[in-house]
Every structure is written in structure tokens, then in C-alpha cells.
Amino acid sequence: MADTERIARRPAAYAKAGWRLTPRMAVGAVAGVLLLVDLYLIFMVAPTDANLGNVQRVFYLHVPISLMSFLAFFLVFVGSLMYLIKRSGRWDSLALSAGEVGVVFVSLALITGVIWARPVWNVWWTWEPRLTTTLVLWLIYVGYLMVRAYAPNRAKAAVYSAVVGIIGFVDVPIVYYSVQWWRSIHPPQVVGPLAESGSLDPTMYMVLLVSMLAFLFFTVWLVMERMAARAAEDELGRIRFELRRAGQPSGD
Amino acid sequence: MKDFLGPMATMVWKDIVLEARSRELVVSVIVFGLLLVVVFNFALRPAPGQAAALAPGLLWVAFAFAATLAMNRAFIREQEAGALEGLLVSPVSRDAIFLAKAAASFIFMLLVEAALLPAYGAMLEFSALSWTLGAAILLATLGFALIGTLFSALAAQTRSREIMLPVLFFPIITPLIIAAVAVSGGATGGGTFTGLGRWLLLMGVFDALFLVICPWVFSFVVED
Amino acid sequence: MNAGYAITVEGLEKSYRDWPVLWNLDLTVPWGEALALFGANGAGKTTLLRILSTSVRPDAGTVRIAGRDLLRQTAEARRRIGVVGHRSFLYEDLTPRENLTYYARLYGISDREARVTAALERVGLGSRANHRVRALSNGMQKRAAIARAILHRPGVLLLDEPEAGLDRDSRRMLGELLAEWTAAGRSVAFTTHDIELGLAWGHRAAVLTGGRLAFPGGGATDIQQALSSGPSTRPGEGEGRMSDGGGR
Numbered sequence: 001m002a003d004t005e006r007i008a009r010r011p012a013a014y015a016k017a018g019w020r021l022t023p024r025m026a027v028g029a030v031a032g033v034l035l036l037v038d039l040y041l042i043f044m045v046a047p048t049d050a051n052l053g054n055v056q057r058v059f060y061l062h063v064p065i066s067l068m069s070f071l072a073f074f075l076v077f078v079g080s081l082m083y084l085i086k087r088s089g090r091w092d093s094l095a096l097s098a099g100e101v102g103v104v105f106v107s108l109a110l111i112t113g114v115i116w117a118r119p120v121w122n123v124w125w126t127w128e129p130r131l132t133t134t135l136v137l138w139l140i141y142v143g144y145l146m147v148r149a150y151a152p153n154r155a156k157a158a159v160y161s162a163v164v165g166i167i168g169f170v171d172v173p174i175v176y177y178s179v180q181w182w183r184s185i186h187p188p189q190v191v192g193p194l195a196e197s198g199s200l201d202p203t204m205y206m207v208l209l210v211s212m213l214a215f216l217f218f219t220v221w222l223v224m225e226r227m228a229a230r231a232a233e234d235e236l237g238r239i240r241f242e243l244r245r246a247g248q249p250s251g252d
Numbered sequence: 253m254k255d256f257l258g259p260m261a262t263m264v265w266k267d268i269v270l271e272a273r274s275r276e277l278v279v280s281v282i283v284f285g286l287l288l289v290v291v292f293n294f295a296l297r298p299a300p301g302q303a304a305a306l307a308p309g310l311l312w313v314a315f316a317f318a319a320t321l322a323m324n325r326a327f328i329r330e331q332e333a334g335a336l337e338g339l340l341v342s343p344v345s346r347d348a349i350f351l352a353k354a355a356a357s358f359i360f361m362l363l364v365e366a367a368l369l370p371a372y373g374a375m376l377e378f379s380a381l382s383w384t385l386g387a388a389i390l391l392a393t394l395g396f397a398l399i400g401t402l403f404s405a406l407a408a409q410t411r412s413r414e415i416m417l418p419v420l421f422f423p424i425i426t427p428l429i430i431a432a433v434a435v436s437g438g439a440t441g442g443g444t445f446t447g448l449g450r451w452l453l454l455m456g457v458f459d460a461l462f463l464v465i466c467p468w469v470f471s472f473v474v475e476d
Numbered sequence: 477m478n479a480g481y482a483i484t485v486e487g488l489e490k491s492y493r494d495w496p497v498l499w500n501l502d503l504t505v506p507w508g509e510a511l512a513l514f515g516a517n518g519a520g521k522t523t524l525l526r527i528l529s530t531s532v533r534p535d536a537g538t539v540r541i542a543g544r545d546l547l548r549q550t551a552e553a554r555r556r557i558g559v560v561g562h563r564s565f566l567y568e569d570l571t572p573r574e575n576l577t578y579y580a581r582l583y584g585i586s587d588r589e590a591r592v593t594a595a596l597e598r599v600g601l602g603s604r605a606n607h608r609v610r611a612l613s614n615g616m617q618k619r620a621a622i623a624r625a626i627l628h629r630p631g632v633l634l635l636d637e638p639e640a641g642l643d644r645d646s647r648r649m650l651g652e653l654l655a656e657w658t659a660a661g662r663s664v665a666f667t668t669h670d671i672e673l674g675l676a677w678g679h680r681a682a683v684l685t686g687g688r689l690a691f692p693g694g695g696a697t698d699i700q701q702a703l704s705s706g707p708s709t710r711p712g713e714g715e716g717r718m719s720d721g722g723g724r
Contacts, residue, residue, distance in 0.1 A: 084472055139423035146419060150410040153492060160406050163469040164420060167402070170465060171424050174458055178427035181447060181454075182434065245496050245687075255584070262581040266567065273569045273608075329567075333609070333617075338565030338624070341529050343554040344582050476532045 024228060028221045034214035038207075046207040055119045060207055062112035064215035065105050066134060071219060072102030073141065073169055080165030083158060089234060090227075092158040095165055097226035099144050101219060106138045129180040136175045140168040259344045263352035264359070270329060271360065277325050278363050281318045285368040288314045289375050298376075307376040308436035312429050314372070315389075316396070318364055320418045323400030326357050327408040336474070346471035350401065354466070358397035365389055384448060388435035391455035395428045398462045406473050431455045480543055482507045482632050482663035483528065488537035490523055497523050499687030501537070505680075507631075510654055510664035512678030514671065514699055519684045521667040522562075525636050528665065529559045542631045555583065558630035560638050564621040568610040572601055572620040575609065576627055583628040595623040600649055614641045622650065626657075633657055635666035639673055651677055671696050 042060045049056035079095030082088075113131050114124055125131075144164045151157035271277055292310050330336035330353075339349055369389075373379060400421055407416035431451040483505040490498040497520040505511045515521045526532040527539060530546055530553065539546040544553040559565070566575045576592040585591055596605045599619040609617060618641050625633060633654070639647055654664050654677050668674040674681060675696060682689045683702040692698040 084469070136423050136426050139419075143416075143420045143423060146416065147406070147410065150412055150416060152409060152411070155492075156409065159472050159475075160410070163402070163406060163473055166469060167399070167424060167462070167465065170461060171427070174427040174454065174461075178430040178454055181450065182430045241491065241496060245499065258584070259582050262578060266570070266578050269574075270567060270569050333568055334561060334563030334565045335567055337531055337561060337563070338559070338579070339582070341531055341554060341557060341559050342579065342582050343551045343584075345551070476526070 024221070024224045027217055027224060031214065031217035031221045034210070034217055038211050038214040041207045041210055046204055047201060052119050055115065058112050058115050060211045062109060062116050063208060064212045065112060066109040066130075067212065068215045068219040069102050069105035069109055069134075069137070071216075072098045072105055072223070073137065073172070075223065076102060076141070076144070076165045077169035080162035080169075083162045084166075089158075092162070093227045093230040093234075094223070095158075095162060096148065097223045097230065099141060099148075099161070099165065100226060101222045103138070103141050103145055105219070106134060106141065109134050110138060127179075127183065129176065129183050132179045133172070133176045136179075137172060140164075140171065144168060256345065256348050260348045260352045260355070263339075263344075263349065264355050267329075267353075267356035268359070271356075277322055278360050278367075281322050281360075281364045282367045284321055285314050285318045285364060286371060288317065289368075289372055293375065301377075303376045304378050307372070307378045308433045310376060311369075311372050311436060312392070312433050314368065315361075315365055315392070315432075316422070316425065316429060318368070319361055319393075319396040319400055320421055322360055322364065323357055323396075323404040323421070324407075324414060324417055326353055326401055326404045331408060340474060346474065347467040349474075350405075350467045350470040353405075354397045354401040357401055358394060361393045361396060362389075365393065384452075385436055387452055388432045388455070391452060391459060392428045392432040394459045395425060395455065395462065398459065398466045399424050402466045402470055402473070405470060409473075427458055428455060431458075481505060481540075482509075482542060483511075483665060484538075484540040484543075485528075486538050488524075488527065488539065489535045490520075490527060490532065491535060496687055498527075498534075501688055503682070503689055505632075505663050505665055507663050508658050508661045509679040510658050510666070510677055512674035512681045513665060513667040513684060514669075514674060514681060514703060515667070515684035516703060520687060521684055522636055524684065525634050525665070525667055528632075529557055529561075529634050530554055531559075555628065556631040558625035558628065558633045560618075560621050560625045560633075560635040562636055562640070564609070564617045565624060566609045566617065566620055569608055571606050571608055572596060572612070572623065573605040575620065576624055579624055580627055585628060591627060595627045596620075598626070598653065599623045600646075615643055615646050618642055619646060619649075622653070626653070629662075631662050633662065633664045633666075635664070637667055637669065639668060639670055647673070671699050675699070 038060070042057050046057065046060065048054055075098035076095045079091045079093075079098060083091035083095060110131075113134065117126055117128075117131070118124055121128075144161055147164050148157045148161045151160050289310065292306075292314075296306060296310075298306055327336065330339070340346075400417070403417050403420045403424075407413040407420065410416050431454045435448060435451045481504045483503065485501060485503040488498050488501040488503075489496075501524070503511075513521050513524065523532060527534050527546075528541070530550060533547070541553045542556045544556065546553050566572070567578075570578065573592060573596065576595060577588055580588040580592055593602075593605075596602055599622050601616065601619050601623060604612060604616055609620060612620065618638075622635075622638070625635075638650060642650065651673075654666075657664055658679070664677075666674075666677070668677075680691070681699055682691050683699060684690075685702065690702050692702040
């Protein structure tokens with residue numbers, strides 16, 4: 001029963017590892033500091049918008065969050081593609097983690113978008129190209145998570161969601177162009193947000209950049225955390241697996 | 253190539269024969285499409301002369317819903333007695349299986365649309381015959397068939413498959429709906445001809461991309 | 477026919493999530509022999525057969541059918557495999573003849589009509605060949621499924637519990653067919669719960685327990701003993717966990 005002995009020794013191996021600074025913690029720490037600095041900059045340093053007032057500050061959250069959701073979905077695409085080619089659980093874990101983070105971010109992007117749209121365009125919702133694309137994105141990736149949840153088992157969940165992750169990502173630019181052209185047929189009655197950002201105040205611009213950087217670290221950290229949790233689940237599964245293989249009661 | 257097209261034609265023909273015998277797909281989807289236009293009419297109550305403006309949108313909402321209904325059936329038939337497994341252990345390539353299923357769905361959807369178009373034309377006061385509308389129907393339906401067949405195979409193996417197909421299908425085909433409505437708007441007189449070629453190109457790009465990607469990922473969906 | 481073995485399996489492993497089904501399994505079946513596979517419910521018989529038929533991809537190990545590696549020369553191997561599963565693999569709105577003609581085209585068989593007729597005659601379905609499958613009894617459907625599997629004259633015939641749903645005459649027919657099959661130098665692997673039947677049809681018997689194969693001596697009592705003595709008391713066994721073909 002060499003297997004059981006090996007498993008029995010495992011806790012010792014974990015204990016010996018002790019506490020040490022992992023890359024994951026480092027990224028998390030940087031993200032934390034940057035987010036605090038970012039908060040200070042947004043509320044204390046950035047000037048109040050002349051036309052829109054304080055509500056304009058949501059812009060420093062809305063833009064980075066939207067961009068990071070795109071980054072997350074790009075990671076889903078990469079993870080999905082590599083999983084289908086390599087069949088390694090690590091890639092599936094990346095796709096899953098980025099998918100969950102991406103859906104949270106794209107939801108936040110929609111919510112902050114609505115908060116933004118109200119004072120700028122005087123409506124809660126407008127079929128502006130970027131906002132519309134974000135909505136379609138949200139629908140695609142909610143479907144992505146649903147496929148994972150409803151697949152008959154974990155191996156199938158990985159394959160099916162990889163398929164959706166690839167198809168969905170390829171579709172995004174087509175959705176964007178179609179929505180944009182569609183709007184150009186019915187010209188928008190309101191000024192788009194980029195019209196303002198073209199002449200963005202230098203301080204505002206700096207705050208936006210810091211915000212982007214903070215959210216970049218934050219996103220990467222969230223994905224890493226989720227992947228670590230997934231790895232722990234897998235490790236538990238492997239221990240159970242080896243116990244069963246060795247013919248020992250697994251205690252569950 | 254002969255090893256590819258031969259089996260493909262065989263599989264498409266089999267679907268046509270099965271459909272001709274059971275008539276469970278085309279006829280019921282046509283009835284569904286007619287029901288939709290009646291519901292639209294009650295829901296929107298267009299005044300005389302207004303209907304034509306609504307026509308492109310209603311037409312494509314109907315076609316898209318009809319497509320999900322039709323696609324849901326595509327793999328149920330294959331799985332009734334395990335025929336799909338029989339196909340998968342045969343030497344026929346997965347690409348051929350996918351393209352045959354997509355081609356069959358494409359043909360069935362065209363039949364449905366051909367039956368619905370005159371009815372919609374009459375009820376919504378637009379002329380059903382135009383080259384641009386025809387091109388839009390061909391391109392959009394091809395895209396429906398590719399995406400629908402892939403997700404139908406995928407959804408058939410998940411829990412709550414009837415929900416999974418539309419949930420995955422509709423967001424992905426948004427560009428096709430937008431483009432098809434824009435082109436039909438030009439064709440039915442409910443809009444302008446602005447950028448007609450651009451819209452057809454967009455649909456063409458969509459179809460070409462997924463014509464390459466869908467068969468490839470399909471082979472992963474059906475493996476065990 | 478071909479040098480070497482009809483079926484060669486080395487170090488085969490398959491698990492569903494963290495549930496090991498087949499573990500380090502080795503197996504060879506020579507040409508001209510029929511192998512009877514026994515095993516308790518959930519022992520992995522169906523999974524093993526589905527791996528041999530290329531329906532399920534193994535996690536590790538190599539499988540060769542007629543010398544063709546299942547993972548590398550898949551299409552080549554598939555031409556040499558005939559499968560009779562739990563389900564008929566037939567379209568219910570087509571007749572047996574149409575179903576067989578359809579598969580004959582897919583397998584690229586040239587003298588289709590003669591081969592289809594011969595296969596249908598062989599399983600005694602000649603008179604019912606033009607009724608829709610839906611209208612046939614279970615036993616008749618099973619016969620049609622067998623005809624479908626032998627149509628392309630595969631070197632290796634794989635049958636999963638073929639006796640299920642067959643009456644005495646049909647069983648005798650199938651027994652004769654398998655005997656002819658092996659006499660012609662082809663080979664067969666089948667699973668069964670019927671020990672007597674398995675011993676009568678198979679040249680060799682193997683018992684699947686604890687993810688491995690055991691080859692007990694030829695008697696029914698030996699098989700019975702192997703079935704009950706094996707480590708079938710694996711944890712979780714009999715709790716309805718997915719272990720046989722992933723709970724299809």
C-alpha cells in the first residue's frame with residue numbers, strides 16, 4: 001500500500017512549506033495599494049467635472065472595469081483554445097477563473113455604465129455601441145457560465161465551455177461593428193463619451209491611467225486567487241482518487 | 253474529397269427522408285411562425301401603412317425563433333436510438349457529420365422561410381420578392397445553421413437543453429439579426445439602402461469565420 | 477488475416493472525475509477468438525467496450541485494433557470495428573434495409589444491395605426488412621442492430637450485453653453467427669451477465685474487478701468465484717456513483 005503511505009505523509013509536506021511570499025500574494029498586495037491610491041486620486045485629486053459634477057467620477061471606475069472585462073474574456077479565449085489543444089486542467093482553470101471574474105466585471109461595467117448614462121444622456125439606458133456590445137458580451141458569458149453549470153460532468157463542462165469561450169470571443173468584434181454601423185444609420189442624438197475624453201484634462205487623464213493600472217493588478221490577482229482555489233479543489237480530488245485506488249475508505 | 257462529400261450527401265439525404273416521413277420539423281415550425289405574426293399583430297396593432305416599417309424586425313424575430321425551434325430537433329433525432337454513436341464509431345469524419353447536419357438544418361430553415369415569407373408579406377404589406385432580401389435570407393440562415401447546429405449538439409447533452417440552445421444562440425447571432433434587419437429594411441421599403449453591401453459583407457465574414465471554426469470545435473463536443 | 481492480435485490493450489486507464497474505472501488494464505485477444513467479459517454492474521465493462529469502439533477516449537495507455545492505434549489511426553481502426561451497443565444505433569423512421577444501406581454508403585461499401593440483403597438474411601430479418609424500425613419488436617431491432625454491425629465485415633466485433641432482449645431462437649442465431657465469425661479468423665469481444673452463455677460463446681473468459689482484468693480458469697464456478705471474490709467492495713460501490721460509462 002505504497003499509495004496510502006504517500007498520502008499519509010502529505011500533511012507533513014504541507015506543514016513544512018510554512019508561510020512564504022507567493023507571487024499571488026505580491027500581486028494582491030500591489031493591487032490593494034494601488035486601489036487605495038486610486039480611490040484617493042479619484043475623490044481628492046481629480047477635478048470635479050464642470051458640466052456633470054461629481055457623478056462624472058464613476059468614469060474612473062467604468063472605463064477600467066470595462067477594459068478589464070475585455071481582458072478577462074481574452075484570457076477565457078486563450079484558456080479555452082489551449083485547453084482544447086493541450087488538454088491540461090491548468091488551461092481550463094484559467095478559462096473558468098477569467099470567465100467568472102469577467103462576468104462580475106462586465107456586470108459592474110453595465111451598472112456603472114447606467115449610472116454614467118443617466119447624467120450624461122439623461123436616460124438610464126441608451127443603445128450606444130459600446131454599451132450595447134457590453135450587454136451582448138454579458139449575455140454571451142452568462143451563457144458560458146451556464147454551460148459549465150449544466151454540463152453532465154466536469155470533463156464535459158471544460159470542453160463545452162471552451163467551445164463557447166472560443167465562439168463567443170470571435171463573435172465580439174463582429175457584434176461591435178454591427179452595432180456601430182447600426183447606430184450610424186440612426187445617428188445618435190447624444191454626444192458619446194469619447195467626445196469628452198478626447199479633450200480630457202491632464203489630471204483626469206493621469207487618474208484614469210492609475211485607475212487602469214490598479215484594476216489590471218486587481219483583475220490578475222482575482223484570476224490567480226480563483227485558479228489557486230481551483231487547484232486546491234483538484235488536489236483534494238486527487239487525494240480522494242488515490243485513496244480509492246488504494247482501496248482505502250476515503251472518509252466521505 | 254469524395255470520401256467527404258459522398259458521406260455528407262448521404263447524411264443530408266437521410267435527414268430529408270426522415271423529415272419527409274415524420275414531418276415533425278418543417279410543418280410545425282411553419283405553424284409556429286404563423287402564430288408569431290398573429291401575436292405580433294395583436295401586440296403591436298399597427299395602423300394601416302405602419303406595418304411595413306415594422307416588417308423587417310418582425311420578420312427576423314420570427315425567423316430567429318423558428319431557427320431555435322428547428323435546431324433543437326436537429327440532434328434529438330440522432331440520439332433517439334443512439335444513431336449518433338453509430339455515426340461516431342464509423343469512419344466518417346466529424347467535419348462531414350457537422351457539415352451534413354448544418355446543411356440539413358439550412359435546407360429545412362430555407363423551406364420554413366420560403367413558406368413564411370409570402371404570409372408575412374401579405375400581412376405586413378411588403379413585397380416579398382427582392383434580390384437583396386433573398387441574399388440576406390441565404391447569408392443569415394447559413395449563419396443560423398452553423399451556430400445553431402453546433403450549440404444544438406452541445407445543448408443536447410446538457411441539462412435543460414431547451415433553454416441552453418436559445419441562451420447560447422441569440423447573443424452570438426446578434427450581428428446577423430442586425431445586418432439582416434438592416435438589409436431587409438432597405439428591401440421592404442422600411443428603411444434606406446445605406447451600406448447594403450457592407451451589411452452583406454458583414455454576414456459573409458460571419459459565415460466564413462464560423463464555417464471554419466464550428467466544424468473544428470464540433471469534434472470536441474461529440475467526443476466522450 | 478493480420479499478424480499479431482486483433483485487440484491489444486496496454487496500461488489502459490480511465491476515470492470519471494476522481495473515480496477510477498479502469499486501472500492499468502492489459503488485454504490481448506488473438507485472431508479467431510471470442511472473449512467473454514464478465515463483471516458486476518458498474519465494474520466498467522461498458523466503459524471498456526466503449527473505449528475499444530472509439531466512443532470513449534482513454535486517459536492513458538494504448539489500444540490497438542488490428543494493429544491500428546485507436547488514437548493515431550482512428551479512421552483506419554474504425555473501419556475494422558463493428559459495434560452492437562445497448563441501443564440499436566438505427567433511425568426509427570427508416571426501415572432496416574434503408575438503415576443498412578445508409579451505413580453501407582458511409583462505410584464506402586461497393587456492392588451495397590447484395591451486402592445489405594446478405595446481412596439482413598443472416599440475422600433472419602429478410603421478411604421484415606422493409607418495415608420501419610419503429611414498428612419492429614425489441615428483439616427484431618436487436619437483430620437489425622447486429623446486421624448493421626456485421627455489414628462492413630469488421631475484423632473485430634464488439635457487443636455489449638448482446639443477449640439482452642433476445643429470445644431463444646435469436647440467441648442461437650447470434651451464437652452461430654459469432655462461431656462463424658471466429659471460425660473465419662475474425663475476432664469478437666462481448667460483455668454479458670449470463671455466465672453459461674458467455675462460456676458457450678467465448679473461447680476465453682475475463683472478469684473485470686477493481687479496474688483490472690482477471691482470467692480465471694474455464695469453469696462457471698471459477699467465474700462465479702472471481703466475480704464475488706474480487707475487490708468489488710471498493711468504497712462507494714453500489715451507491716449509484718457514475719462508474720459505468722459516465723452515467724449515461
